[in-house]
Structures are given as C-alpha cells and as structure tokens.
Amino acid sequence: MTQPTLFVELHILQSLPPSNINRDDSGTPKQALYGGARRARVSSQAWKRATRMEFAKAEPPADRATRTKRIAALLAERLAKPAAEGGTGVDAAGADRLAAALLEPLGITKSSKKEEQSAYLLFFGKRQLDSFVTLLDGRAEELLALPETKLKEEVAKLQVVSTLSSGHPAEVALFGRMVADLPSLNVDAAVQVAHALSTHAVRTEFDYYTAVDDENVEDSGAGMIGTVEFSSSTLYRYAVLGVHQLRENLGSAQAVREAAVRFVDAFVRSMPTGHQNSFAHRTLPHLVLVTVRTDQPVNLVSAFEEPVTGHSGLAAESAARLAGELTAVGQTWGSVPVHTLAAYGLEGDKLANAFGPSVAFPALLDGVDTLIGGWLTDACLPQARTEQAGVR
Incomplete structure (x- = not known):
C-alpha cells in the first residue's frame, strides 16, 4: 500500500x-x-x-541537537558526572575509556590530525548521550575492571547502534543525518x-x-x-x-x-x-x-x-x-x-x-x-x- x-x-x-x-x-x-x-x-x-x-x-537546551567531531569528549564528560547528575561517577580516565568503547560499534574513528576529535562531523541529540549512560545500567565500574578485549565484547552486546538510531530530536528529524561508514545511522x-x-x-x-x-x-x-x-x-x-x-x-x-x-x-x-x-x-x-x-x-x-x-x-x-x-x-x-x-x-x-x-x-x-x-x-x-x- x-x-x-x-x-x-x-x-x-x-x-x-x-x-x-x-x-x-x-x-x-x-x-x-x-x-x-x-x-x-x-x-x-x-x-x-x-x-x-x-x-x-x-x-530546551537538553532537547537540542549538535553537529560536532567532539562526540567522544561530550560522552566522556557526561559519563564522568556524578550519578546524582545523570552520570556514572567514574574518573576522567575511566570515562574516556568507556566512551571510546561505546563509540567503537558506531565506526567512529579518531581524526588523524586531532586525537580528541572524530574523523567526521556527527549530528545527534544531546538526550541520546543520556541514553548511552542508561545503557550501562550501573555497570560502569564493573566494565572498567575488565581487560580491553573483554570490555569491547561486553559493550558489543549493548544496543549502541539502535540507541543512536532512535529518539531523534526535531532538528535531526528535519535536516537528516548521513554517516557514510554506518548507513544504519542515516536519517x-x-x-x-x-x-x-x-x-x-x-x-x-x-x-x-x-x-x-x-x-x-x-x-x-x-x-x-x-x-x-x-x-x-x-x-x-x-x-x-x-x-x-x-x-x-x-x-x-x-x-x-x-x-x-x-x-x-x-x-x-x-x-x-x-x-x-x-x-x-x-x-x-x-x-x-x-x-x-x-x-x-x-x-x-x-x-x-x-x-x-x-x-x-x-x-x-x-x-x-x-x-x-x-x-x-x-x-x-x-x-x-x-x-x-x-x-x-x-x-x-x-x-x-x-x-x-x-x-x-x-x-x-x-x-x-x-x-x-x-x-x-x-x-x-x-x-x-x-x-x-x-x-x-
């Protein structure tokens, strides 16, 4: 039909x-x-x-979208917040490690020129970062205690891609998004x-x-x-x-x-x-x-x-x-x-x-x-x- x-x-x-x-x-x-x-x-x-x-x-600021190469830094900042403020309470180094592991299934690679940036701009909603924190379900410390290979295996079981593929803010819904390396994220x-x-x-x-x-x-x-x-x-x-x-x-x-x-x-x-x-x-x-x-x-x-x-x-x-x-x-x-x-x-x-x-x-x-x-x-x-x- x-x-x-x-x-x-x-x-x-x-x-x-x-x-x-x-x-x-x-x-x-x-x-x-x-x-x-x-x-x-x-x-x-x-x-x-x-x-x-x-x-x-x-x-409202929390409902806005942003287009940036700094998603890893923004996610790490969110993860490092105290649990009372919607974060996980882990230290900065742990937050960086968790952010890198969460973003790996998305194929987001670091820029060859600036280590703290991704290789391309990504358009996403700020509330979608909160969803990444929710995915961890209080297991941040447990995951950080794992060796790197095991950490990646555990994170791969989480619904990382679907999290960024749903719950779009109005700006992303209106203007769309293209991710060449991962078409499932396209809007x-x-x-x-x-x-x-x-x-x-x-x-x-x-x-x-x-x-x-x-x-x-x-x-x-x-x-x-x-x-x-x-x-x-x-x-x-x-x-x-x-x-x-x-x-x-x-x-x-x-x-x-x-x-x-x-x-x-x-x-x-x-x-x-x-x-x-x-x-x-x-x-x-x-x-x-x-x-x-x-x-x-x-x-x-x-x-x-x-x-x-x-x-x-x-x-x-x-x-x-x-x-x-x-x-x-x-x-x-x-x-x-x-x-x-x-x-x-x-x-x-x-x-x-x-x-x-x-x-x-x-x-x-x-x-x-x-x-x-x-x-x-x-x-x-x-x-x-x-x-x-x-x-x-």
Whole structure:
C-alpha cells in the first residue's frame, strides 16, 4: 500500500540591503549564473544552518541537537558526572575509556590530525548521550575492571547502534543525518532547501573603509585601510517540508505538528550572519507563500529565469512574476496546490487571485498547523482500519 505524501512548500521574496551574508573563499558574495545573468546567491547550507540556529532558540537546551567531531569528549564528560547528575561517577580516565568503547560499534574513528576529535562531523541529540549512560545500567565500574578485549565484547552486546538510531530530536528529524561508514545511522531529511537566488541581475560593489587610531595625535592617517565586497538583492527563497517523512522520523503526530510549524517560523525569520556587524542586514520578507501539495514539490524559481528589471522597484514585480508562474504551472501541468496560504504587504489583484488574501504571519502559522493536523488524522485512518482488521 502506497503511503500518502504531503509537501509543505515555502516560497519567500525578501530584499537585502548592501550585505555579504554568504561569501566564497575570496570574500566575494556568492553568485550564480541563471537565465544568462549573474545573480546573488546564498547557499542552502548557509540558510539551513541559520534556520537550525533559529529553530533551536525555542528548544530546551537538553532537547537540542549538535553537529560536532567532539562526540567522544561530550560522552566522556557526561559519563564522568556524578550519578546524582545523570552520570556514572567514574574518573576522567575511566570515562574516556568507556566512551571510546561505546563509540567503537558506531565506526567512529579518531581524526588523524586531532586525537580528541572524530574523523567526521556527527549530528545527534544531546538526550541520546543520556541514553548511552542508561545503557550501562550501573555497570560502569564493573566494565572498567575488565581487560580491553573483554570490555569491547561486553559493550558489543549493548544496543549502541539502535540507541543512536532512535529518539531523534526535531532538528535531526528535519535536516537528516548521513554517516557514510554506518548507513544504519542515516536519517532521511524531511526538509530540502534550495540555494536562494536574486530575482534580478546583480553587480558586486566594494566598500572602502578606514579605521581611525583614537590615540594617534601625530598625524591624520588611518590606523587601518581595507575593502569588503557587498551586493544588495531581492532574493527568491524556497524550501519544502515532507510531512510524511517527518512523521516517519518523529512518530508522534503532536511532535510532527510542533516541529513543522516551528520550522516554517524559523525558516522565514532566519538570516545568515556573515558580516552582520558591518551591514546590519537583517530584514523580514515582502512575501511568504505556503503551497501544500500531495503529488510532488515544485520550485517556482523559473518565474525569474528572465531577470526582473525593476522599473518601479524589484519586490512588486518579483511578486507578480511569482503569481504568474504559480498560475501557469497549474494551467500547463495541472499541478495545482491543494491549499495556499500567504502573508504579504504588497498590493495587486494578481497576487490575491493567485495566492489568496494576505493573512498575518501568526495566522499563517496557525493555518499550517491546522492543515498538517488534518492530514495526519486522515493519513492515519487507513492504517488504523487495517490494523483493526488484523491485516498487515
């Protein structure tokens, strides 16, 4: 039986002032050639991290995820805590030895450059470290009394891999995890994020700046001289959330609803922080469009394959282009969203006809929650009927 799918897509138009939020190895704002024109670009990795950081603000510290090469050090630190604080109470050397033994079944090897780090980044929940302590079941001292070979044999009997393969925090469930050496630890991401592109052609500029030495009274020269590259742009941002995948990763319908709504909120409000002190570039979008589909995701970036020229500003023309593309995709391909929600401060009948009336952003979040809640209820009904009938 084919499992039902639900895709919640986010289409965002957002203008940035002079800024350099995501730069390449030479310090230049990232760019891409699209539709024959040079565009401003913000990588998906940069905006996913910004979204994760925004998402984590509302998470209790114990429920957060972390992506690090220092899992061995974090686990050893947890093991060394007194039993009253959730640890085992062993000394630092014993904690290091136990941590190494527990992580060995995961294939986590040490970095060739830094002994205290693993060879690659691992994304996991902080509560999953607590589960490692629980696995020991008060046997820490007993295990440490064993010779190395016997210690590894005993630890191999514990459910180490399954511990890290379950109980994922929302961040891991949303953004996924890939462990090349141990595919059983992989988590399929419920979220896909596109590289943000400017709807128009851009040209990089240079800011020539000087820094004055306040204590210099001998001459009027600058204490430091430099340049920083920047550009300004109206960006089209796109992300899609597979609610069905999020349900598989999290299990609980309530957890899915909460994570989905908070992801929408975090993605809309997030902003990469490159050169933020120099440019104070944080803005809010002109338009947030949510399209809900049950067949397949549709990125509407082709609305801007021909660059917007912006005779009377870029945002309004970009929004009109987006509205036209949404309508054209529906007419040409028959791919019409089952529902749309939009929050925008731009005027125009074309927008209202394509997106529906604008609602306040908090109301948009409530609408997303209601839609997902209804789908989860409907999607679970066939499974519940099948289980009641005894059919597998």
